[in-house]
Amino acid sequence: MQDEHDKPNGKRHGSGMGRMSKALAVSLSGVREALRCEAAFRQELAIGAVFAVAALMLEVTPAERGVLLASIFIVLIVELLNTALEVTLDRITLEEDPSVRKAKDMGSAAVFLSIVAAGVVWICITGPLVYRALS
Structure with a gap:
């Protein structure tokens, strides 16, 4: 029986800091690849960066800031x-x-729904701030 840490080719994934370092490197490689090849990811990252700056500047509670950033x-x-x-x-x-x-359409729908959910979060948290500022 194969150990859960073994790769199918028999090589060990490693453990401890070495394993975490390798996982970080692989994750960063995935982000770099998405930045290089995926226009949608670049667009969402750029828009997200603007909103992240806004989230850090808004006068909201730490929990609200966390929810805004998480979205x-x-x-x-x-x-x-x-x-x-x-x-x-x-x-x-x-x-x-x-x-x-069908699978690709469902993946696209998941992205769309995550954007809608983020929009709802931002409206719920920042809406009252905007209302107070305009009143």
């Missing part, structure tokens, strides 16, 4: 997962396939 990260996370799904499906087949189309 930005969730959009980016869902976009990365959607991209991974699309890359995997494209590796399997480039032919028109109803199942592949």
Whole structure:
């Protein structure tokens, strides 16, 4: 039986700091690849950066600030997962396939819903601030 830390090729993943260092390197490689190849990720990151600065400047509670920032990260996370799904499906087949189309559409819908959810969070938290400022 294969140990949970073994790779299929028999090599060990490592442990402790070495394993964490390797995981960080792989994660950063994924972010670099998304920045290099995915326009949607770059756009969402740019918009997210603007909103992150706003979140840090707003007079909100630490919990509210955390929720605002988390909503930005969730959009980016869902976009990365959607991209991974699309890359995997494209590796399997480039032919028109109803199942592949359905999976890609659902991934896109997940990104859309994460953006809607982030918008709701921002409106709920910043709406009262805007209302008070305009009153």
